Amino acid sequence: MTSRNPERPGVNIIPIHGKTPKIHDTAFIAPGCTIIGDVEIGAGSSIWYNCVLRADVFTIRIGERTNVQDGSVLHCDPPRPGDPDGCPLVIGDDVLIGHMAMVHGCTIHDRGFVGLGAIVMNKAVIGSDAMLAAGAMLTERKVMGERELWAGRPAVKLRDLPEPAIAGMRIGVAHYAENAKHHAKAVAAALG
Template sequence: MENDHPGASIISFGGHTPRIDPSAFIAPGCRIIGDVEIGPDASIWYNCVIRADVNRIRIGARTNIQDGTIIHCDSDKDGSGGFPTIIGEDVLIGHIAMIHGCTLMDRAFVGLGAIVMDGCVVEGDAMLAAGAMLTPGKTLPNRQLWSGRPAKYMRDLPDIAVAGMRAGVDHYVHNAKAHKGAVRAMEEH
C-alpha cells in the first residue's frame, strides 16, 4: 500500500485498512492502525496513535487531533458490541489527550492532557478542561465546561468561549495546510 503520508505509519489490521480523505493532514510520526476513517480537512498532528484493532474509530471533517494524543476503542467483551470511538466534525482535541471508546459530538472540545473514557459523550460546544478526566459513562452536556479528576460541572460556556472554539477549528485547518506543504517540501529535498 502506497503511503501518501510521509513519515507516518498507516497499517492494515484485521482486514481493515485506514481510510483517509486526501485533504487530511497526517503528520510524520503518526501511527494509524485498522478500522479508522478520517474525514476531509481533518488534521492528525505529530506522534499521535490512532489504533482501531478491536473496534472502529471515526474522525469527522475539520477535526484536529493534536500532538501526542492516543485514540483507542473498546472491544466487544460481553456481546454488547463494546464502544467504538466516534469523533464528529469540527472537534478540537488538545495535545497528549487520551480518547477511549467514547463519542465526541460535532464541535466538542477536549483540553490538553484530558482523558475521555469508555461510554462517555461530550456534546457539541462543550469543553472538557485541560487535565480533566471524564469517567466511564458520563455525558458532558452542550455548552458546559467540566474540569477535575473526576470531571465535574464548572459552569456554562458563554458565547465568546464557543466562538473561540470555532475560531480554533479554522486556525487548525489553515495551519495543517501549511504543515502539509512543509512536509512535502522536505520530502522533495
C-alpha cells in the same frame, strides 16, 4: 515502517484483521503518526505529530475539519459478553482535541473540545460545543451536555459556556484547518 502511500511520507499506516485505515485525501496526517486498522478520517481533518490511532479491536471514526493535536492517543474497546455494543470511538465534525490527550471508546459530538492532557474514558459523551478542561478526566459513562464546561479528576460540571468561549473554539477549528495546509506543504518539501 512507513506508509506505502508516497503522499503521506513518514506516516505509519498499518492494516490489521483485514481493515485498512481510510483517510480522506484532504486530511493532513503529520509524520510520526501511526494509524492502525478500522479508522476513518474525514475531509479537512488533521492528525498532528506523533499521534497514535489504534483501531485494532473496534472502530475509530473522525468527522470533517477535526484536529487531533500532537502526541494524543486514540483507542476503542470491542463488543464483549454483557456489552454487545462495545466502545467505538466516534468523533464528530469541527472537534478540537488538545496535545497529549487520551481519548478511549467515547463519543465527542460536533464542535466538542478536549483540553491538553485530558482523558476521556469508555462510553463517556462530550456534547456539542462542550469543553473538557486541560488535565481533566471524564470517567466512564459520564455525559457532558451541550455548551458545558467540565474540569477536574474526576471531571464535574463547572458552568455553561458563554458565547465568547464558543466563538473561541470555532476560531481554533479554523486556525488548525488553515495551519494544517501550511504543514502539509512544509512536510512535502522537507520529505518529498
